[in-house]
Amino acid sequence: MKKNKNNKLFSAIITVILAIGAIYAALNDIDLNVNNIDVEQEVQNESSNTSPVSGELKVSFIDVGQADSILLQQGDKFMLVDAGNNGDADVIKDYLTSQGVKELKYFVGTHKDEDHIGSADTIINSFKVGKVYFPKQTATTKTYKDFVTSVKDKGLSLTVPKVGEQFNLGEASVTVLAPNSSEYEDSNDYSIVLKITFGSTSFLLAGDAEKISENEMVSSGRDLSATVLKVGHHGSQTSTSQDFLDKVNPTYAVISAGGDNKYGHPAQETMDKLKAKEIKVFRTDEQKTIVAISNGEEISFNVEPGSYKGVSK
Ligand SMILES: [Zn+2]
Structure with missing residues (x-):
């Protein structure tokens, strides 16, 4: 027993x-x-x-106040992402001319809002343009109509990019990261988001993408890591969710915003998140036009970083 x-x-x-x-x-x-x-x-x-590259990738965040306009140059190839407000035509045109632009291989309008395609008509009318990217989004505004008319008059059409699509700007490689859905409530979430890779450096241009689009990019599992983040929606607290920021994990951030703007951009909440990760921040409301130059291994800036001072809580 x-x-x-x-x-x-x-x-x-x-x-x-x-x-x-x-x-x-x-x-x-x-x-x-x-x-x-x-x-x-x-x-x-x-x-x-680690694909070897020669020369430089020059990225200019043109000071267009409370708006976006970013010129990228690799070799003799140029791409313009957004074209400021309606009143910024001369500023953008003069800057492009000063950089020797005769032809834009690509113009990307990230989305329909005036602070992104305001001067697109003037720019498209003033330079040779190879291809125009725009999301599947329409509007009834004069700004939008002027933009579409200038594209048609040039014998071009709007190309809707696919997520994951890649194209080259000289030796730089451009990857489309968003929008991942076809319909959104908020216009900003339609923003075309691009990652430009040059050697071991990269720039993620987030347009005005907000948390919904950011979450989709995170869920997509795509490689979001970038050396420089053009912060979404002018530093608004409705963008730059912690998950997204952690995935991008940038060394530098650039914010395009106008001094004393009525929207309270950039938000203190966003600035605190950037500060907590010790990300060096450049902002057009403090440093004016910001020029970043990558040699394929590291990136240098024409100005010293700015403050972490937000405009609103
Ligand atoms: Zn905007």
């Missing part, structure tokens, strides 16, 4: 040991799988990031 009891106890102990062993093995398996995924991603990143 006693022996039988001992046997039962013994087999119970063995069962428990086997169960622990099985759980341990399963956990190890999971660990191994996770490691495998990490290794694969590293290899992928390495292959896309």
Whole structure:
């Protein structure tokens, strides 16, 4: 009787040991799988990031006040992302001329709002343009109509980019990261978001994408990491969610906003998030036109970083 009891106890102990062993093995398996995924991603990143490049990628965040206009140059190829407000035509045109622009290989209107396509008509009328990217979004505003008319008059059409699509600007590679959906409540979430990679450096231009689009980009699993983040929606607290910022994990951030703007951009909340991660911030309301130059390995700026002072809480 006693022996039988001992046997039962013994087999119970063995069962428990086997169960622990099985759980341990399963956990190890999971660990191994996770490691495998990490290794694969590293290899992928390495292959896309270490392609040798020559020359420079010059990215100018033109001071257009409370608006966006970003000129990218690699070799003799130019791309303009957004074209400020209606009143910024001369500023943008003069800047492009000073940079030797005769032809824009690409013009990207991130979305329909006036502070992004305001002067697009003048720019398209003034320079040779290869291709115009715009999201699947329409508007009834005069600004939008003028933009579309200038594109048609040039014999061009609006090309809606696909997420994941890649195209080249000289030796720089441009990847489309958003919009990931076809319909949004907020106009800003339609913003075309681009990542421009040059050697091991990269720029993520977030347009006015807000938290909904940011969450979609995070969920997409695409590589969002970038050396420089053009902060979404002029530093509004409705953009730059913590998850998104952590995934981009930039060394530098650029904010395009006008001094004393009525929107309270950039928000103190956004500035606090950037400060907490010790990201150096450049802002057009403080530093005016910001020029970043990448040699493929590192990025230098024409001005010193600005403050973490937000306009509103
Ligand atoms: Zn805007």
